[in-house]
Every structure is written in C-alpha cells, then in structure tokens.
Amino acid sequence: MTKVQEIQQFLKKNNVDAAFITTPDNVFYVSGFQSDPHERLLGVMIFKNADPFIICPKMEVPDVQATGWTFDTVGHADTDDAWEIVNNAIQSRGISLNTIAIEKAHLTVERLERMEQLFEDASFLRLDEQLNGMRNIKSEDELVNLRKAAELADYAIEVGCNEIAEGKTEIEILMAVENAVKKKGAQKMSFDTMVLSGLKTASPHGTPGDRKIQKGDFILFDLGVVYNGYCSDITRTVAFGEPTDKMREVYETVRKAEQTAVDMVKPGVLAKDIDKAARDVIEDAGYGDYFTHRIGHGLGISVHEYPSITGTNEVPLEKGMVFTIEPGIYHPEITGVRIEDDVVVTATGVEVLTKFPKELKIIH
Amino acid sequence: MTKVQEIQQFLKKNNVDAAFITTPDNVFYVSGFQSDPHERLLGVMIFKNADPFIICPKMEVPDVQATGWTFDTVGHADTDDAWEIVNNAIQSRGISLNTIAIEKAHLTVERLERMEQLFEDASFLRLDEQLNGMRNIKSEDELVNLRKAAELADYAIEVGCNEIAEGKTEIEILMAVENAVKKKGAQKMSFDTMVLSGLKTASPHGTPGDRKIQKGDFILFDLGVVYNGYCSDITRTVAFGEPTDKMREVYETVRKAEQTAVDMVKPGVLAKDIDKAARDVIEDAGYGDYFTHRIGHGLGISVHEYPSITGTNEVPLEKGMVFTIEPGIYHPEITGVRIEDDVVVTATGVEVLTKFPKELKIIH
Numbered sequence: 001m002t003k004v005q006e007i008q009q010f011l012k013k014n015n016v017d018a019a020f021i022t023t024p025d026n027v028f029y030v031s032g033f034q035s036d037p038h039e040r041l042l043g044v045m046i047f048k049n050a051d052p053f054i055i056c057p058k059m060e061v062p063d064v065q066a067t068g069w070t071f072d073t074v075g076h077a078d079t080d081d082a083w084e085i086v087n088n089a090i091q092s093r094g095i096s097l098n099t100i101a102i103e104k105a106h107l108t109v110e111r112l113e114r115m116e117q118l119f120e121d122a123s124f125l126r127l128d129e130q131l132n133g134m135r136n137i138k139s140e141d142e143l144v145n146l147r148k149a150a151e152l153a154d155y156a157i158e159v160g161c162n163e164i165a166e167g168k169t170e171i172e173i174l175m176a177v178e179n180a181v182k183k184k185g186a187q188k189m190s191f192d193t194m195v196l197s198g199l200k201t202a203s204p205h206g207t208p209g210d211r212k213i214q215k216g217d218f219i220l221f222d223l224g225v226v227y228n229g230y231c232s233d234i235t236r237t238v239a240f241g242e243p244t245d246k247m248r249e250v251y252e253t254v255r256k257a258e259q260t261a262v263d264m265v266k267p268g269v270l271a272k273d274i275d276k277a278a279r280d281v282i283e284d285a286g287y288g289d290y291f292t293h294r295i296g297h298g299l300g301i302s303v304h305e306y307p308s309i310t311g312t313n314e315v316p317l318e319k320g321m322v323f324t325i326e327p328g329i330y331h332p333e334i335t336g337v338r339i340e341d342d343v344v345v346t347a348t349g350v351e352v353l354t355k356f357p358k359e360l361k362i363i364h
Numbered sequence: 365m366t367k368v369q370e371i372q373q374f375l376k377k378n379n380v381d382a383a384f385i386t387t388p389d390n391v392f393y394v395s396g397f398q399s400d401p402h403e404r405l406l407g408v409m410i411f412k413n414a415d416p417f418i419i420c421p422k423m424e425v426p427d428v429q430a431t432g433w434t435f436d437t438v439g440h441a442d443t444d445d446a447w448e449i450v451n452n453a454i455q456s457r458g459i460s461l462n463t464i465a466i467e468k469a470h471l472t473v474e475r476l477e478r479m480e481q482l483f484e485d486a487s488f489l490r491l492d493e494q495l496n497g498m499r500n501i502k503s504e505d506e507l508v509n510l511r512k513a514a515e516l517a518d519y520a521i522e523v524g525c526n527e528i529a530e531g532k533t534e535i536e537i538l539m540a541v542e543n544a545v546k547k548k549g550a551q552k553m554s555f556d557t558m559v560l561s562g563l564k565t566a567s568p569h570g571t572p573g574d575r576k577i578q579k580g581d582f583i584l585f586d587l588g589v590v591y592n593g594y595c596s597d598i599t600r601t602v603a604f605g606e607p608t609d610k611m612r613e614v615y616e617t618v619r620k621a622e623q624t625a626v627d628m629v630k631p632g633v634l635a636k637d638i639d640k641a642a643r644d645v646i647e648d649a650g651y652g653d654y655f656t657h658r659i660g661h662g663l664g665i666s667v668h669e670y671p672s673i674t675g676t677n678e679v680p681l682e683k684g685m686v687f688t689i690e691p692g693i694y695h696p697e698i699t700g701v702r703i704e705d706d707v708v709v710t711a712t713g714v715e716v717l718t719k720f721p722k723e724l725k726i727i728h
Binding site: 035036038039057058059060062063077078079102104105106107108109110112113124128171172175178179182183188191192203204205206292293294303304308310311312330 | 399400402403421422423426427441442443466468470471472473474476477488535536542543546547552555567568569570656658667668672674676694
C-alpha cells in the first residue's frame with residue numbers, strides 16, 4: 001500500500017473529505033518529492049475518493065514529475081494566488097470539502113485562516129497523529145537509507161579524528177569532515193556540524209570557531225548526514241593528549257549512561273524509562289545537574305521527529321522506531337562530554353546503526 | 365531606540381497587552397540571540413508596560429545571556445511543559461493578557477490553540493506587518509553585515525571560476541567554494557549551494573551532482589553566505605569553452621534584463637515595475653515562456669524575506685530596502701542562465717552589493 005493509499009484509508013475510516021499536507025518532510029514522505037519551497041506554497045491534496053494532486057511552484061513542476069509522481073501536478077506562478085489555484089483544482093474535480101485534515105503542528109495560523117475563507121463551511125481536524133504514527137515506524141526501505149546515513153556518520157567521525165593536530169582550528173577540522181563525507185556520497189549534512197574543543201564542549205549547542213585545539217582538550221563532534229532524504233546524527237567526544245582524572249571520570253560516566261540506555265531498548269519498554277536509566281547513572285555519579293536535556297529524539301526524514309525520548313513520555317517502544325540516545329554532562333569547569341548513537345528497535349531488542357567505538361580514544 | 369522598545373511602542377499605540385515572538389529569525393532580530401530550537405519552544409515575550417523575557421530550552425540559557433540580553437531568561441527542561449512555564453512567568457509578574465500580538469505567518473495552529481487554552485479570554489492579532497515593516501528597512505548596522513556577506517559571495521564566485529577544469533564534478537567545485545568562503549569568515553552558507561552544468565542549468569532549483577563538467581557547458585553558481593546573521597545571495601553563469609550563438613543570445617538577454625531592472629531601482633518605483641522591466645526584455649527577445657519565477661525577493665536575516673519583487677506587488681520602494689534581482693531563462697534545449705545581484709535602495713537610487721562582473725566570462 002502506498003502512503004497516499006494509507007492516508008486515503010484514514011480519511012475513509014474517519015469520514016474526512018481530504019487531507020492537505022504542506023510540511024516539506026511530510027510532502028517528501030507521501031510523494032517522494034523533496035524540496036524546500038521557502039514561503040511558496042507546496043502541498044499534497046489527498047481526497048477520500050479521488051486521485052490526489054500536488055500544488056507546487058510552477059518552476060518545480062518538472063522536478064515533481066521526474067520523481068515518479070504519477071498523479072496531477074498543479075503549478076502556481078509567483079504572480080498567482082496559489083490558494084485560488086488549489087481551490088480551482090478542487091472545484092474542477094467537482095469535489096466539495098466539509099472536513100479537512102491538516103498538520104496543526106506545522107500549518108501556520110495565516111494559512112489556516114486562508115483555508116477557512118476558501119472552504120467556508122469546512123471543519124479542520126488534526127492529521128498530525130496519523131502522519132506521525134506512519135513515520136514513527138520505519139519500513140525496511142527506510143532502514144536501508146538510515147543505515148547508510150549512519151555509516152557515513154561513522155566515517156565522518158573517523159575523518160575528524162584523523163584531522164586532529166596541534167594548532168588546527170575547530171572550523172578547519174569541520175570543513176575536512178564535511179568534504180570527506182560529501183565525497184563519499186552524502187547529500188548534505190543533516191544540521192550544522194559541531195566541532196567543539198576544550199571547555200567549549202560544555203555548551204550543548206555551542207558554535208565552532210577559530211579556537212585552535214591544544215593538548216589536554218576534549219574534542220566533541222556532533223554531526224549527521226542526509227542520504228536519500230534520511231538523516232543520521234552521531235556524537236563522539238575524544239581526547240587530544242592525556243585527559244585529567246576528572247575528565248576521564250566524566251567521560252566514563254557518560255559512556256556507562258549511554259550503554260545502559262542502549263542495552264535497555266526493546267519493544268514494550270517505555271520511552272521515559274530509557275531516559276531514566278541513563279539519568280540515574282549520571283545522578284548517581286553526582287553529575288545530575290549537568291545533564292540538561294532529554295536523552296534522545298526520533299530520527300528519519302527529519303533530524304528531530306517522533307518518538308521523543310524524554311523522562312515524561314510514556315509511549316512504549318515498538319519495532320521499527322528509530323531514535324538517538326545521547327546523554328551528556330556539561331560541566332563548565334571540567335569538560336563537556338556527549339556520546340550519541342542512532343538505534344532501531346528490532347523485534348527482540350536493538351540494532352545500533354552508528355558503530356564508531358565508544359571507549360575513550362586518546363589521540364597523541 | 366531598541367527593537368524591544370519599538371515593539372512596546374506598537375503595543376502602546378494599539379493598546380495590545382503583549383507580543384509573543386517565536387520565529388527564530390525574528391527572535392534574533394529583536395533580541396540578538398540566534399538559535400534553531402527545532403520543535404522546542406523559544407520566544408520573546410514583550411509586554412506593553414513591563415520588561416520582556418526570553419523563554420528558551422534550559423541548556424541555552426547561558427548562550428542567551430552571553431549575547432548581552434539584559435532582561436530575564438526563563439529556561440524550560442525537556443520534561444517541562446514549556447507553556448506552563450511561560451504562563452507562570454507572566455502570572456508571577458502580576459500581568460494579565462487580554463490582547464496578544466502573534467506572528468500569524470509563522471506561528472503554528474497547534475501553538476495558537478495552546479495559547480487560546482492558557483489565555484482563555486484573550487484575543488489574538490497580527491504582529492506580522494509590524495515586524496515585517498521593521499525588518500523591511502535595514503539600518504546602517506545591518507547594511508555593514510549585508511555588504512560583508514555580499515563581498516564573501518563575490519569571492520565565492522571567483523573561487524568557483526578558478527576551480528573550473530575539464531572532468532571536475534559539480535560537487536567537487538561546490539566543496540572547494542564552500543571551504544574557501546568558510547576560511548574567509550563566513551558563518552555558514554545561507555542555503556544549499558548550487559553548482560549546475562550543461563543542460564542542468566535549465567532547472568531553476570536543480571541539484572548539484574556527479575556530472576563532470578565539459579567544454580561547451582554553461583556553469584551556473586547560485587550561492588550565499590551568512591555573516592553575523594545576515595545573508596547574501598548571488599548567481600552568476602559562466603561559460604567553459606566557447607558557447608554556441610544561441611547560448612550567447614540567451615546570456616545577453618538575461619544580462620540586459622538584469623541590468624535594466626537594477627538601473628530602475630530608486631525610492632518610489634513600484635516593486636512590480638522592476639519585475640516588469642526585466643520581463644519585457646526577455647519577452648521581447650522571445651524567451652518569455654522560459655522565465656518562470658518572480659524577479660527577486662527581500663534579503664536580510666532570512667534569505668527570503670520582504671519585499672517580494674513580483675509582477676503583482678504594488679509596494680513602492682523605500683530607502684533601506686534590500687532585495688535580489690535575478691531574472692533567468694531556462695530553456696531545456698539551449699541552456700539555463702540566471703544572473704542575480706543583491707541591491708539596496710538608497711536615498712537617490714541603488715547600491716549594488718554584489719560586484720562580480722556580469723560580462724560573459726569564458727573560461728578556457
């Protein structure tokens with residue numbers, strides 16, 4: 001069954017006339033067409049009982065068709081009112097819409113107000129849970145891409161470690177890493193690559209800069225690549241020269257927390273318990289105040305998606321879920337350390353997609 | 365007057381209790397704090413008659429303070445309900461909100477529904493026009509950053525031209541360009557760099573790949589860099605080896621269209637007339653069907669912002685507006701050509717920020 005058919009099934013079951021999908025990642029998921037339209041309208045209109053169509057900027061019509069989309073593609077020029085064109089496309093099919101499912105977590109208030117004008121008597125309900133539910137469980141085809149994206153992330157860390165040398169800047173190392181993975185076939189990075197050194201590692205969302213790395217630093221790599229539209233996300237922290245005992249203690253605490261969490265993953269375990277298991281290890285070691293974020297997030301077409309692995313999420317893990325496990329300690333005087341893997345829930349346990357070793361690596 | 369004070373003035377004038385700003389680019393504009401919070405809540409709450417506060421992920425609180433934000437910063441952990449924390453921060457100030465200005469073009473339906481729950485009796489109105497109006501006119505400080513971003517974009521094109529050689533792939537050239545500008549101080553690229561060769565130039569939104577460039581190709585570079593949070597956006601099309609007469613004709617048509625539009629820019633001219641002037645040149649040459657997009661878009665913190673330079677926008681240009689001028693012809697059998705500059709409206713005319721030459725450059 002195609003994604004479009006799956007959504008049509010949802011529409012029939014809930015007696016909803018149409019679903020309008022406008023989030024670029026969801027458009028890609030249901031149609032295979034990947035694009036960032038910026039402020040221009042891009043959407044897939046799926047009807048309960050008729051063929052769907054894509055509305056997109058006129059100049060991208062050939063690109064949509066090239067992806068293998070076999071239904072109609074309706075283009076709008078920059079001088080058109082794109083919503084009028086959507087409306088005409090619906091009316092020309094003789095369809096009237098009384099209930100429309102939309103992505104409330106993504107659709108803007110302005111766009112909803114426009115739809116309320118166009119479809120005066122329509123009511124709008126959430127499509128979010130349906131789409132999240134579909135995307136939450138990865139198919140074997142999706143896993144093939146996620147495995148390859150993770151393999152490229154492992155390779156990036158390897159390149160990064162090989163680049164480490166006295167006097168190089170964070171940005172120099174970052175560029176060497178990005179070049180290497182792009183040469184290996186990565187479509188692009190899944191987010192801004194992070195290479196942080198010294199005490200800059202203690203900022204979970206720090207920015208790489210001109211700081212020259214020096215002996216005694218921990219160096220933290222957080223990066224991911226996109227392969228065929230699917231993201232990876234890995235973090236490794238390595239030592240340049242001998243670390244202090246305190247730095248080692250922080251590292252080993254994070255490593256134990258991470259491994260404890262990874263080992264717990266299997267169907268039926270609650271998301272919150274994965275977070276708690278790692279947090280307990282860090283709290284027991286006395287660093288609880290320095291682990292300031294959830295343990296992980298879902299991963300797929302988006303680099304942050306469902307499931308969210310937080311201490312309050314009671315959702316039970318299911319086969320096919322893919323997420324990160326990434327505890328960290330951010331101590332402003334000792335160091336920051338984060339270790340992050342991408343994992344898949346299998347029928348009986350866990351498959352770890354990222355494979356770069358986690359024993360403390362000391363580079364001389 | 366600070367941006368916060370400017371918004372407070374708007375609130376007083378319109379008797380609105382508060383403005384809640386959650387779009388990352390607008391948060392940066394009003395507060396100086398730049399971050400992509402993904403799905404986490406990041407916002408600036410500005411009150412009519414009290415000091416503002418920032419709500420952000422707990423782990424980013426120190427980063428907000430480091431930017432020089434002197435008001436309160438309220439953190440939320442991943443296990444918190446961020447909206448409850450916003451609500452508490454408001455109540456602890458003894459403030460009640462009856463009217464709230466929001467960014468309707470950005471705020472999601474889900475977030476508005478949550479605010480409607482929290483502030484039951486409040487009404488919500490648009491802050492968009494106020495913010496767009498402010499951002500539409502660049503200050504001298506902003507222009508300093510935009511000039512520097514454009515200078516780096518010029519340099520990137522120069523590097524790209526120097527990289528052209530038989531057998532190199534689009535992606536190899538792209539990587540050399542990105543490396544060079546990052547070494548020169550670009551924070552990052554403002555969008556995915558485009559290097560297209562041969563007939564791939566005929567896709568306005570094509571994707572660079574492994575195609576090896578060859579003599580007789582046109583090579584199209586479309587790229588931009590971010591400098592201190594401000595974007596540039598340049599396109600140049602150059603020839604590798606001798607082009608055909610038809611390719612030259614297409615090139616010269618686009619060049620004439622671009623220059624005609626640039627030369628028209630001054631206060632009082634309507635945006636639509638800039639588009640029309642270029643379009644007329646292309647239509648007169650018989651290529652009207654192959655110019656499939658508007659002539660330009662505003663540029664600043666966002667790579668696409670106001671004003672939009674389309675054939676239907678009747679807004680008169682004003683001193684301080686910054687936008688692109690980028691006509692193109694996309695002929696699937698001859699070639700694609702686009703030429704794009706970034707321009708500022710000055711008191712008497714135009715300042716062109718991008719300065720790389722536009723005469724057809726033939727690389728042997």
